[in-house]
Amino acid sequence: MKFTDGYWKLLPGVTLLRPQSVDEVVDDAGRLVVYAPTAPILTRGDTLNRPLVTVSFDAPMDDVVGVRIEHHQGRRDPGPHFEVSRAPGDSKVVLPLVEGEHGASLTSGRLAARVATDGGWRVDFVADGRVLTSSTDRSVGVVTTPDGAHHVREQLTIGVGEHLYGLGERFGALVKNGQSVDIWNEDGGTASDQAYKNVPFYLSDAGYGVFVAHPERVSFEVGTEVVSRTQFSVVGETLQYYVIYGATPKEILSRYTALTGRPARVPAWSFGLWLSTSFTTDYDEGTVTSFIDGMAEREIPLSVFHFDCFWMRQFHWCDFVWDPATFPDPEGMLARLRAKGLRISAWINPYVAQRSHLFAEGCEKGYLVLTPAGDVWQWDMWQAGMALVDFTNPDAKAWYLAQLKGLLDQGVDCFKTDFGERIPTDVVWHDGSDPQRMHNYYAHLYNEAVFELLQAERGEGEAVLFARSATAGGQQFPVHWGGDCESTYASMAESLRGGLSLALSGFGYWSHDIGGFEGTPDPAVFKRWTAFGLLSSHSRLHASDSYRVPWAFDDEAVDVARTFTRLKMSLMPYLARVAGEAHGQGVPMMRPMMLEFPGDRGTAGVDTQYMLGDALLVAPVFSTEGDVEYYVPEGRWTNLLDGRAVSGPRWVAERHGFDSLPLLVRPGTVLPVGARTDRPDYAWADGVTLRLFELPDGHDSTTTVPSETGEPTTFRTRREGRRVTVTSDDARAPWAVQVGDRVVRAEGAGSVELPV
Structure with missing residues (x-):
């Protein structure tokens, strides 16, 4: 949110209080606490009628400094809060910095926050002898807007040539400089500035990341309020953020995910090809079987079959009851499909339609979210009379999960946890949570509940979701897919940008709808997208109102699907190791070029290609003719598909058939290639x-x-x-x-x- 009219003036009706001096610094049991009046204090009388800003610094773990800016501290805090791990290590408070110098510092591992105690307000975040970023005399602000709302803001400096990334799954340019971003989950597709997965964390290629630990709306002005600063603000009287140091971007992500949670390990079978019924298409067991048998007849390995929404009766979502007219024998059907070597995924969401038999039970037992008047909150979007399960109520959570356990007992293996973004704010939660904070955080509770059930029922390492919504910490409950995209090259590219942005926000795995969700792609788009999709961490054929079996397009599409599915299966010895890095270190499987080559400025803004792990460069082709331009870092690289060598650093222009794309192996690589191409779990x-x-x-x-x-x-x-x-x-x-x-x-x- 912007508060100023240009650099010097405030917007009409806006008032702003800023720290003008430091009255006192205190070592409070390892915390550095700074009391900063909003005007210089020259006499005792200057302390009267004078607001005070309290800024405290702590060290939750090495190389991380927590900063808390507070105006009035007596406000009720109903939660929820992001879970932040604490593992205090080598930290200390120093008063003063050195003899004769006015200042104080808190050191956390290699990172220090240095506070000037003489002159204007200034905090430098310093590591390895250099200033990473600073809060200056015009940075911290306690703001009141014309509507009477209170805000707290911070502005951290951006250096010359510095690039910022992250802020969740964003479909615009990978580099966030010059963008205004609101952290607020929306069901807005992939073609706008809205996003399903908003994460209040950004990563800088200058050696640091910033995590703003607020589940509610956080407004970021990345070089747009002041071009040399990143501003972030929240409504209220308190702002909490963390500065995270890392010598490399990978190290920053590793530290950030240590703070907010590492991606779970996912089962090997999940890396195979997933095939869906699609959304509104007509299907029954015969249709499903014909798809599965058709894949086998064409020698396209298939690992998971997904039943989308209409496995349940219309107007009944979600009652978790198979439509008896279409699937009269669900247990038998699932057994027959599993006998073909498949895993089964079922679509769910956290809503209960009024026609569902669960609606009356949920109302009676208080399991559904209420309005302030005490009524069940409902609307008619998505499903008629739709209500929302209250996951802050332990009994409601257990009730919901009991329905899912019934499906697991029938033979379902995993769930597509759809939706979770359309969460109202004019409601009352069972545990008294702040409705503004619950809007984004609901997705976390929803996916966490389902993931924990799968872990309990299927075992550690066997749980996997296909989730659409998330916020900070949601990387713990993989996998996430990119949401509703169109069936075009432009949408294919925006989907990739969203995935790369999510990767720089702590998420280790990512997928998307091969061929696009909305509409039906022409065969060329489908074939280009298939190669890209099968060189992503997870691969799914899914759409809205048309099938995505390859033979629905042309014979060549079948060949392309077979070629790249088998290629991915052969790469499992390599991909399994890369997946282990996502789980153990928080480094994503699909990596923006700058993550793997931070010293190469040529990679800074590249968002049409990526590294799959540390050794494979993938450049999807976004044209029917096969023309593609991609950047090759230093060294002599080898195309895995045809053995041709390409040397960098430079941009390369090539033309590829549908059975090919730039898939380069990094020089100095020992690449393990598996002996099987028919399945991922061998x-x-x-x-x-x-x-x-x-x-x-x-x-x-x-x-x-x-x-x-x-x-x-x-x-x-x-x-x-x-x-x-x-x-x-x-x-x-x-x-x-x-x-x-x-x-x-x-x-x-x-x-x-x-x-x-």
């Missing part, structure tokens, strides 16, 4: 081939191939001169090494030596 080390790409003389690396059920298998690769040696002490199955076209095979533990 023994990845059994028959694995280690493909070597442009290893420099002196190369010495360890490649780990994970296992779902046992210990990983490790291989050590060393190059000396013109020879390379690969050794494994724990291989228990055949494996091979490939350089160019030459392949050397081994059995179990031992070594392979070959020329390069």
Whole structure:
């Protein structure tokens, strides 16, 4: 929200109080507390009728500084709050900084907040001898707007050449400089500035991130109120934020996800191809079986089948009852589908239509959200007489999950947790939560509840969702998909931008509707999108009113789907390791170029390509003709599909057929490729081939191939001169090494030596 008219003047009717001096600094049990009057204090009389701003600094974990700006501290705080982990480490408060200098500091690991205590207000956030960002004399503000609302704002400086990223899944430019963003979940598709997944966290390529720990609406002015500052503001009397230091963007994300929660481990089968009934299409068991058998007949591996909304009766969503006219034998049907080796996903949402048999029960027992008058909140959008389950009520949560458990007992494996964005603010929550804060936070409670049920019923590492809405911390409950996009190249590109922006907001996995959701793509769009979708972390064929089976387009679409599905299955030894990094370190599987190459300024604004893990560069093709331009970082890269070499740093223009795209292997890579192409969940080390790409003389690396059920298998690769040696002490199955076209095979533990 903007408060000024240009740089010098406030907007009409706006008043602003700013810290003008520091009255006192206090070491409060490891917290640095600063009392800052809103005018210089020259005499005792200046303290009368004078507002005071209290700013406190603490260290929840190393390399993180928490900042709390407060005006009036007596306001009731009903919650909810983001869960922030605390693991205090090496921190200290120093008063003064050095002998003869006016100032104070709080140090957290390598990061310090240095507060000037003489002259105007200034706080520098310093790490490794340099200032990362600062709060200056015009930054902190306690604001009153013409409607009488109180706000607290902060403005942190943006350096020359600095780029900011994140703020959730945003479909505009990847670099957020020059954008105004409101953190407020909306069901707005992928073609506007609204988003399903709003996250009040941004990452800077200057070595820091900022997390504004407010579930309610947070307004960001990224170089738009003042072009050299990022402003963020909330309604109320308090603003809490955290500055996070990292020597690299990956390190910042790792620290941020340590603070707000790491992505869970997802099952191996979830990396296979998901096929949906689509939304409003006509289907029954015969249709479903024909789709599944059609995929098998065409040798396109399929891992998950998804039943979208109309598995339930119209006007009954959600009652969790299979439509008896269409699916008279759901248990038998699910058993028959599972016998084909498939997992089953079912669509759900957190709403209860008035016609549902659960509506009266929810009303009677107080499980539905109420209006201030005590009525059940309802409207007719989406479903007639729709009400909303109150997840702040433990009994309501248990009631809702009991319905889902019934589906799991029938044979469903996972859920598409749709919606969760249209959350009213003129309501009363069971636990007294602030309705403004619950608007975004509801998605967190909803997905958390369903994910925890799946973990309890299916086991750790077997839970997976297909979720649309989220906010900070929602990365703990994967997977998330990009929402309702159109079936065009432009929408394909905006979907990618949304996924890359989400990746820089702490989310480790991401998917999208292959071919687009709204409308029916022409065959060219479908084929280009298929290659992109099967080189994403998770891959789903889904749409609104048309089927997405490849043969609905043309024969070549079938070939493309088969080629890229099988390619992805063969890459599982590599992808499983990359997924482990998302879970263990908070580094996403799909990575914007700047995340993997922070020292290359050529990657700063690139948002039409990405790294899949650390070793594979993917550049989707956004044209029917196959023309594509992509950026290649330094080194000699190799196209995995045809073996052609491309050297960088430079932009490259190429033309690709539908069966191809730029898929480059990073120089110095040992890429493990699996022996199977028919499914994602297999023994990845059994028959694995280690493909070597442009290893420099002196190369010495360890490649780990994970296992779902046992210990990983490790291989050590060393190059000396013109020879390379690969050794494994724990291989228990055949494996091979490939350089160019030459392949050397081994059995179990031992070594392979070959020329390069």
